[in-house]
Amino acid sequence: MAALRRQAQAVGAIMSETRLETRGLTRHFGALVAVTGIDFKLAAGARHALIGPNGAGKTTFINLLTGVLQPSHGSVLLGGKDITATAQAERVKLGIARTFQINRLFRGLSVLENVYIPVAERMGVAPSMFNPAGKRTDVIEEAMYLLEVLRLGDVAQHRVSELAYGRQRLVELAIAIGLRPGVLLLDEPAAGVPSAESHIILDAIERLPEDIAVLIIEHDMDVVFRFAKRVTVMVSGAIFAEGTPKEIEANPEVRAVYLGQAGARAGDHA
Amino acid sequence: MSASATSAESTSFAARINHPAARALIERHRLRWWEVLPWIAAIAGYFIFPGYLGFGTELLVAILFALSLDLALGYAGIITLGHAAFFGAGAYTVGMLADHGVWSEPITGLMLAALVAAIVGLLSGLVLLRTRGLTLLMLTICSMALLEQAANMAHDYTGGFDGLPNLPITPIFGVFNFNPLYNNTQYLYALAVLLACFVFVRTLVYSPFGQSLTGIRENLLRMHAVGAPVRRRLIICYTLSAAIAGIAGGLWAQVNAYVNLSSLDLDRAATVLIVLILGGYGRLYGAFVGAVVYLALEHFLARIYPTAWQLGLGILLVFIALFARNGILGLGEALWRRYGGRHKPSAPS
Ligand SMILES: Nc1ncnc2c1ncn2[C@@H]1O[C@H](COP(=O)(O)OP(=O)(O)OP(=O)(O)O)[C@@H](O)[C@H]1O
Ligand SMILES: [Mg+2]
Numbered sequence: 183m184a185a186l187r188r189q190a191q192a193v194g195a196i197m198s199e200t201r202l203e204t205r206g207l208t209r210h211f212g213a214l215v216a217v218t219g220i221d222f223k224l225a226a227g228a229r230h231a232l233i234g235p236n237g238a239g240k241t242t243f244i245n246l247l248t249g250v251l252q253p254s255h256g257s258v259l260l261g262g263k264d265i266t267a268t269a270q271a272e273r274v275k276l277g278i279a280r281t282f283q284i285n286r287l288f289r290g291l292s293v294l295e296n297v298y299i300p301v302a303e304r305m306g307v308a309p310s311m312f313n314p315a316g317k318r319t320d321v322i323e324e325a326m327y328l329l330e331v332l333r334l335g336d337v338a339q340h341r342v343s344e345l346a347y348g349r350q351r352l353v354e355l356a357i358a359i360g361l362r363p364g365v366l367l368l369d370e371p372a373a374g375v376p377s378a379e380s381h382i383i384l385d386a387i388e389r390l391p392e393d394i395a396v397l398i399i400e401h402d403m404d405v406v407f408r409f410a411k412r413v414t415v416m417v418s419g420a421i422f423a424e425g426t427p428k429e430i431e432a433n434p435e436v437r438a439v440y441l442g443q444a445g446a447r448a449g450d451h452a
Numbered sequence: 453m454s455a456s457a458t459s460a461e462s463t464s465f466a467a468r469i470n471h472p473a474a475r476a477l478i479e480r481h482r483l484r485w486w487e488v489l490p491w492i493a494a495i496a497g498y499f500i501f502p503g504y505l506g507f508g509t510e511l512l513v514a515i516l517f518a519l520s521l522d523l524a525l526g527y528a529g530i531i532t533l534g535h536a537a538f539f540g541a542g543a544y545t546v547g548m549l550a551d552h553g554v555w556s557e558p559i560t561g562l563m564l565a566a567l568v569a570a571i572v573g574l575l576s577g578l579v580l581l582r583t584r585g586l587t588l589l590m591l592t593i594c595s596m597a598l599l600e601q602a603a604n605m606a607h608d609y610t611g612g613f614d615g616l617p618n619l620p621i622t623p624i625f626g627v628f629n630f631n632p633l634y635n636n637t638q639y640l641y642a643l644a645v646l647l648a649c650f651v652f653v654r655t656l657v658y659s660p661f662g663q664s665l666t667g668i669r670e671n672l673l674r675m676h677a678v679g680a681p682v683r684r685r686l687i688i689c690y691t692l693s694a695a696i697a698g699i700a701g702g703l704w705a706q707v708n709a710y711v712n713l714s715s716l717d718l719d720r721a722a723t724v725l726i727v728l729i730l731g732g733y734g735r736l737y738g739a740f741v742g743a744v745v746y747l748a749l750e751h752f753l754a755r756i757y758p759t760a761w762q763l764g765l766g767i768l769l770v771f772i773a774l775f776a777r778n779g780i781l782g783l784g785e786a787l788w789r790r791y792g793g794r795h796k797p798s799a800p801s
Contacts (some may be wrong), residue, residue: 248677274679286677288670294473299667300678302660308680311661314481318660319469322477326468338473361678 200262201226201395202247202278202365205254209242215401216242218419220256224365231410231427233403235439239419240399241283244367248280249273260365276362281371283355285400289343293334296342296353297325300360328356331389335380348375355383359390366390368398372405384409407431415439490740494643498636499564505635506586511747512642518727518739519646520696521654523724526733527657528689529669531585533721534592537576537599538569540716542698545569548609550619557622558630562645562702569698570691572599577690581683584672593718601717603698615712619705630709638707645703649696654736656692665689669734722723726765730772730781741780 202224209217217239224230232240245251247258247269257266260276288296289381302308304320316322329338332352337345342353355371371387372380384405390396400406406413406427413430415423423436430436467475497508517539524530542565547562549555580591603610610616623629628637656662668675668682675682705711714720724747729740746765753761776783 250677270676271679271681274677280677282674282677286674287672288667288674290475290670291666292473293479295663295666298477299663299675299680301665303678303680307660308664309661311656311659313660314655314658315660315663316478316480316658319474319478321660322474323465323468326471326474330468335471338471339476357674357678416643 199225201228201260202375202397203259203262204247205257205259206255207243207246207258209239209246209251210254215419217253218248220421222414222421224395224397226395227393228397229409229411230395230397231413232399232416233311233401233406233413233430234416236420238416240416241369242419243416244280244369244397244399247367248278264342274361274363278367279358279361279363279365280367281358281369283369283373285347285350285354287342287350287353287357289341291342292339293329293342293345293353294322294325294338297328297356297360298322300357301325301328304361325360328360332356332386343347348379351375352379352383352386355386365395366397368396368400370399370401372400372402380405470574472486481654487494490737491643491647498639498643498706502636505639507747507751509635509638509642509707511743512639512646513700513707513745514724514727514747515739516642516649516703517697517700517724518731518743519650520693520700521724521728521734522736522739523653523656523696524690524693526728526735526738527662527669528686529672530581530686530690530693531589532592532596533589533718533725534596535693535724536716536718536721537596538573538694539701539704539720539724540596540603540713541569541572541611541694542566542597542701542703543705543711543715544610544701545698546617546621546702546705547616549713550621550705550773551611551616552609553620558618558624558641558706561621561706562699565698565702565705567698569701570695572698573691573694574687577694581686581690584598596716596718596721599730603713603716611712613713615710617710619709619711622708630707632709635707642703642707645699649699650736653696657736661685661688666734704757726769728779730769730779732781732783735778735781736774738779738781745780 183222200223204222204305205216205219207220207222220243229401232243234240242251246253249268249393253266257264259265260273261277265273265276285313298315298321301324302315302318307318307321326335326338329335332355334349334352334356337349342350345353351371351374358366358368362392372383375383387396387409396411410427413425413427414421415430415436417439422439423433425433469478479748490763492513498505501508521532521535522540522647524535525532544566545568546561549561555561555564580588582597583591604612606612621630624637624641624746630637664675664680664685666684667680672682701715704715727746728738729742729744729747731738731740749761749765749768753764757764772779
């Protein structure tokens with residue numbers, strides 16, 4: 183892991199401070215323009231939040247970054263290299279990992295197996311056909327370590343679908359971290375998690391290696407202001423404002439468009 | 453449930469490896485005592501029911517075919533109703549080579565059957581596995597029907613509708629003859645082939661590759677998102693599954709000394725699917741249980757109620773679909789978990 187980090191730092195130093203970049207990124211769904219003309223930079227080691235009202239295009243943006251969707255126009259660059267045409271799985275190998283807004287887990291498998299799969303994939307173990315999966319204690323050990331960090335050790339043997347939603351959310355995060363990405367994209371990681379447990383997720387995110395570039399979509403403003411060093415506000419598929427949390431908080435237009443609404447919504451939930 | 457409360461830093465490598473969940477995964481592939489029972493039963497059957505060895509051979513072939521389907525459908529989640537295409541490819545490989553005097557040695561014959569079926573599986577997989585779900589289901593049926601028509605039309609080589617009877621299969625190791633009146637050789641030969649293929653499949657499903665197949669089955673989209681080359685894995689799995697189905701087909705042709713169109717028709721493809729669903733898919737031994745139950749029903753019920761036995765089968769399938777989605781084995785596991793005394797957390801495959 184140290185080697186990985188060193189290599190990542192070297193790359194960051196040589197190329198530029200920017201890890202991930204988009205230029206004029208646009209995506210239509212028929213007549214609907216979900217994402218339009220986004221010029222965005224994610225710095226190495228960034229703690230960057232992406233906020234915006236429902237339907238603003240945040241998830242679509244992540245889908246474009248990860249290759250789940252192809253853009254209508256524009257390009258995605260990783261470390262200065264154009265990866266717009268690179269397939270999703272290849273981008274993962276290049277170090278882009280994500281979590282999903284709605285859990286996408288291996289529901290019939292145990293919690294441990296859910297984390298074994300990405301770790302084995304990253305280590306290049308997965309194509310091996312004639313040795314038992316259990317022989318790779320290095321994979322198992324690392325998966326168990328991740329589960330312990332996320333306080334999932336006690337349910338490691340349970341089928342993941344038997345877990346409460348909040349704890350499934352932790353497995354979702356464990357799968358992404360198990361890929362040891364250079365760029366981590368988190369789509370509302372704490373959504374649906376009881377507040378008593380959300381700190382486990384936030385702690386884990388805060389303890390990620392510093393050189394990882396993290397982009398987090400989050401509706402909870404407390405989390406955004408605690409975690410992020412930079413905030414981008416998206417409205418109707420376009421970037422509406424960008425700045426430090428203080429600047430965003432003080433921006434009257436942002437307050438009008440978004441923060442007031444979020445406050446109202448938080449009120450609804452309460 | 454011991455290591456969980458302590459913080460991650462204070463636990464060691466050894467503690468993590470000794471966690472019950474880790475131990476379960478580390479020991480998952482180890483042979484359990486009951487796994488020898490089917491083989492003991494098969495050998496005991498040889499001595500106890502010498503009059504039923506023909507039926508027994510048929511059963512062993514059915515298990516092998518269902519096992520091949522389990523690899524593709526049960527583990528990788530490839531929904532197919534065209535698996536008889538590979539069974540037929542293997543059967544016709546053995547049949548045509550023997551009938552035209554090219555090759556009649558049984559063991560190498562099976563290897564050729566596996567090879568041809570694997571090629572058919574690879575080529576069709578390259579095209580078909582771009583699709584999922586119902587589209588895939590339809591395409592598998594179509595490609596099987598195509599092959600059946602080809603076999604029907606190439607009368608000079610395949611015997612067309614009549615097939616190829618009286619195949620001259622040479623004795624195994626030049627010594628053990630396939631006697632059509634006594635099925636002793638056929639039975640033991642089929643058992644040996646099944647055992648070899650079973651060891652292969654069992655090794656495969658407990659490997660990291662097998663684990664990634666279950667990942668594809670459980671969540672295809674997530675598998676892309678962890679960087680797995682999903683399509684390549686599916687094609688490899690489909691090809692291996694086809695090869696084993698081809699061995700089953702070749703074996704069927706050898707022990708019966710004939711091959712005909714029934715080896716690659718929809719009826720056979722549907723039957724193997726029913727066998728697997730009946731027994732329980734994605735759990736290796738479902739093929740065994742399903743084949744025993746299905747063939748026993750067919751063999752004995754059909755004798756007593758020639759017209760109505762399929763009604764009984766239908767009712768059984770409806771019951772399975774409604775109350776035991778994981779087949780007879782899954783039902784057994786659920787009952788064991790509930791009434792078996794110990795409340796163990798579920799340890800899925
Ligand atoms: N696959 C799709 N096909 C058609 N329309 C889509 C698709 N995905 C998203 N959209 C539309 O694009 C717009 C942006 O959706 P997106 O999910 O990116 O918003 P979001 O900012 O993530 O919202 P939320 O906060 O609710 O998650 C919405 O109007 C949505 O209905
Ligand atoms: Mg979203």
